[in-house]
Amino acid sequence: MRKFTLALCLSFSLTGAFFAQASTPTPDSTGTNVAKLAEQAPIHWVSVAQIEHSLVDRPPMAVGFDIDDTVLFSSPGFWRGKKMYSPDSEAYLQNPEFWEKMNNGWDEFSIPKEIARALIALHVKRGDSIYFITGRTQTATESVTKTLQDDFLIPAANMNPVIFAGVKDGQNSKTQWLADKQIKIFYGDSDEDITAAKASEARPIRILRASNSTYRPLPQAGAFGEEVIVNSEY
Numbered sequence: 001m002r003k004f005t006l007a008l009c010l011s012f013s014l015t016g017a018f019f020a021q022a023s024t025p026t027p028d029s030t031g032t033n034v035a036k037l038a039e040q041a042p043i044h045w046v047s048v049a050q051i052e053h054s055l056v057d058r059p060p061m062a063v064g065f066d067i068d069d070t071v072l073f074s075s076p077g078f079w080r081g082k083k084m085y086s087p088d089s090e091a092y093l094q095n096p097e098f099w100e101k102m103n104n105g106w107d108e109f110s111i112p113k114e115i116a117r118a119l120i121a122l123h124v125k126r127g128d129s130i131y132f133i134t135g136r137t138q139t140a141t142e143s144v145t146k147t148l149q150d151d152f153l154i155p156a157a158n159m160n161p162v163i164f165a166g167v168k169d170g171q172n173s174k175t176q177w178l179a180d181k182q183i184k185i186f187y188g189d190s191d192e193d194i195t196a197a198k199a200s201e202a203r204p205i206r207i208l209r210a211s212n213s214t215y216r217p218l219p220q221a222g223a224f225g226e227e228v229i230v231n232s233e234y
Contacts (some may be wrong), residue, residue, distance in 0.1 A: 010047040039224040043222025045230050048118045051205070060127040063183055066174075066188035067162070068215065071116035071148065073234075075214040077106035080215070083165045096137070103164075112151045115207060117231040119187065131160045133233045134178050135192070139165035175199045188213075194224045208233040 064201075068074045081102060084196070085092035092098045123130055132148055145162045165173040172192055177183075178200035186197035189209040197204035203225040209218055210233045221228045 002191075003039070014104070018174065044225070044227045046205070046227045047230055048115070048122060051119070051227075051229075052122050055126065058126075060129070061184040062129045062131060064131040064133050064178060064181070064183040064186040064202070065116070065120075065121050065126040066186075066190065066193045066207075067132055067136070067144070068150070069189040069209040069213050070111055070187055071120070071152070072107065072110040073113055073210055074102075074107060075210075075212070076109040076111075076162075077102050078214050080106065080109070096139075098140050099137040103136060103139045103144055106145060107144055107147045110147075113207075114234055115229060117152060120154060123155060124158050128158065129160060130154060130158050130182060131163060131181055133163045133165055133174050133181075133183075133186075134171065135167050136164050137166050150229070172196045178202050189219065191219050191223065194226050197226075199223065203227075205229060206232075210234060 047145060067072050067080075081092045081095075081098040082090070085095050085098050108165045124222050132145075136146075138145075142162065142164070145159070146163065149159050157214065160181075163177050165177055167173060172195060174192065174196040177209075178186055178196055182198065182199075183202045186193065186200075187205050187207050188194060188197070192207060194204045204224070206221050206226050206228040208221055208228065208231075209215065210220065
C-alpha cells in the first residue's frame, strides 16, 4: 500500500511538472503588445477636422497638391512602365514614351486616395482654388487634369490645369510654381514637397505614402517639423 501511494504521488508530481512546463513555452521573439503598438513618433499629427478648424474665418485661398502617392496611388502605372521599358532599372523615368502613356490614360489604373477625397471636398466647400503640381515630365497632351477633376468631383470654378513641374538637377522644380501661384497650403508625400512648401512660405502638410508604393525608400514623415495627417496612407 505504501508503495502504491508513493507511486501515485510521484505520478501526480511528474504530471504537474509536465503541465507547468507546457504552460510556459519559450517565446521565439520579443513580440509586442497593445501599448507598444499605440506608441506614436513625436511628430505633429493632425486630422482633416483639425485642418478645417484651423481655416475657420480664413478667406478662400489657393491650395496645392502633389499627385503621385498624395492624391493618387499611381504605382500600378509606374510598375507597368518599369516592366515595359526598363525591368532592371529606373531608366523608364527618363523615357518620353513612358510619360506619354502615363499622362494620357494610365491613370485609369490609379486609385484615388480617401484622404485626398476628404481634403479636396473640404477645400471645395471653402471655395478655394485647387492646383495640382507634379514632378511628372510634361507631355504634348495630357488627360491627368480631367481624371483628377472627375475622380474628386471638383467644380470647374475650383479646378486649375495640372502643372507638370518635372525634375531639374540641383533645384526643387516645384518651389517657383508654388510662389507664382501664391499657394498657401501644399500637401505632399515627399521630402521635396515639404521643402518646396517651406521655401515658398506655404504651409507644408505631409500625406503618408502607402507602404506598398513603388516609390522607395519611404520618406521619414515629420522630419522637417511639418504637420502629418493621421491615417493618410490610403
